[in-house]
Amino acid sequence: MLNNKNIILGVCGSIAAYKSATLVRLLIKAGANVKVILTADAANFITPLTLATLSKNPVYTKYFEEETGVWSNHVELGLWADYMIIAPASANTIGKMANGLCDNLLSAVYLSAKCPVFFAPAMDLDMWKHDSTKANIQKLQEFGNVMISPNSGELASGLHGEGRMAEPEEIIAFLIGTIKNNLPLAGIKVMVTAGPTYEPIDPVRFIGNHSSGKMGFAIADQMAELGADVTLISGPTSEKTSRQIRKIDVMTAAEMLEACKSSFTQSNIIIMSAAVADYTPAQVSLQKIKKKDEEFSIALKKTTDILLTLGQLKTPEQILVGFALETTNEEENAVYKLKKKNLDLIILNSLQDAGAGFKKDTNKITIFNRAAEKTTYGLKSKAEVAKDICTAILKLYKA
Structure with missing residues (x-):
């Protein structure tokens, strides 16, 4: 504070x-x-x-x-x-x-x-x-x-x-x-997810992505600034928070799912900014896989769609916010995800935008509400983007 x-x-x-x-x-x-x-x-x-x-x-x-x-x-x-x-x-x-x-x-x-x-x-x-x-x-x-x-x-x-x-x-x-x-979100419980998930192949290798967690951590900090009681569920990242925030560290999509389910029911606002793996190895080798053949393939299976799962569990009193990182048909895909997963807001960011995306300190977003009405923002620091996102959520919460 x-x-x-x-x-x-x-x-x-x-x-x-x-x-x-x-x-x-x-x-x-x-x-x-x-x-x-x-x-x-x-x-x-x-x-x-x-x-x-x-x-x-x-x-x-x-x-x-x-x-x-x-x-x-x-x-x-x-x-x-x-x-x-x-x-x-x-x-x-x-x-x-x-x-x-x-x-x-x-x-x-x-x-x-x-x-x-x-x-x-x-x-x-x-x-x-x-x-x-x-x-x-x-x-x-x-x-x-x-x-x-x-x-x-x-x-x-x-x-x-x-x-x-x-x-x-x-x-x-x-x-x-x-x-x-005296803060607008005093007494409100907020759950935020951030960072990537790592899906192990063997004891030394994994399938992952380039998410740094910067956006999710900035959102968690801003929610705490507004007075919320924040739970931050984070995949592997070097990001730190300066706030007194309850932080749960996870590694895999399955671990993130369990952590989300345990915090979801008591949360008023849920913001899912983590880049969760869509697939995980069907089998994990207990020993390091040795380099032998010219080609190597891994059987993958789908992970549980955490956002879809929470959208099915959500009550009318809860606000559920998702993210869509797209490369093609960005707005169409974002609106489809918004409706399919029962979201109140979806935050679209495109890898086509210069200065936006993974590991950057800046981002450029478009926010869609349940009616698919959009608000587009210019390129800003992720701290400023977090303020824009939280302002949109706060308006929705107080509506």
Whole structure:
């Protein structure tokens, strides 16, 4: 959820500022790009050098740095961020945010930000319970800001009660959970197949194809980006996913069939982008076949058509998407496959198109819906093609 997201972390004057170092480390570990803004009081509790080292970015403390002559553009910072977190959020800063006061860089960036804002209060018990603090927090929440509630525990004053800032791990979990719940496919289960299958001839040889799995992995990543709970069933490939995706590795068409059948019934959306072998050797030699004769033939038998099998099992509530890689009569063959296999969408790509096909980083597709209406897209990166495919599926799912 946080991979490649731009996050501004605002740190206010509080003993809880020491936790900001851990929070930055966890954000970086989650793949986020982090820029830290310290208030003047916060710098008394934690040094800019510590946070700059952990975030791998300069730390911002004021509008203008006299020593370097650098101006910190609060508008650009506010627009750069995908999310803004203020942790710890002191009673002072919460009051400024609630009432539009703008006397430091952090409050100026807050007023300029267009992104969701999270704040994690940290203060003593009596300050937390004060009516003015309660009123300011209510205002912030009415503005659409999201509070990460403080914990109860021992406070810096020696009192025991509410006001202790949430732990960094809790803040990360809260942030990810909130982001995911607001995504369009939150709670939706998606199954994606990718890559080739290898059909063994003997212990060292196989029948396969040139599929790299790039397209299927890009689709799985994009579905996860939309909040889906993704199961990726992949044949042999060197591709990796950066998302927290359940991955099932298979080798043969038979193994892929079994993996698909086990995940299919609980899946809402099924996207079959794998290049599954149509034939497999009728018999597999247990020993390496020695090179003897000038000619050598292998008896082949049909594999089970996985897409056809799933199309027969599919319910009206499920969305089933197939792929058609064609070299001749492309559109006619794709529409025939769409209808025969009970698909909701079929993605056509042709080996005749320059830049499309196996092992390429780009692709060019045409999408047909159940009514055989087509939408054609230009040549794009497979990551962009995955977005187009997922957008078409999302429209269908929400229809």
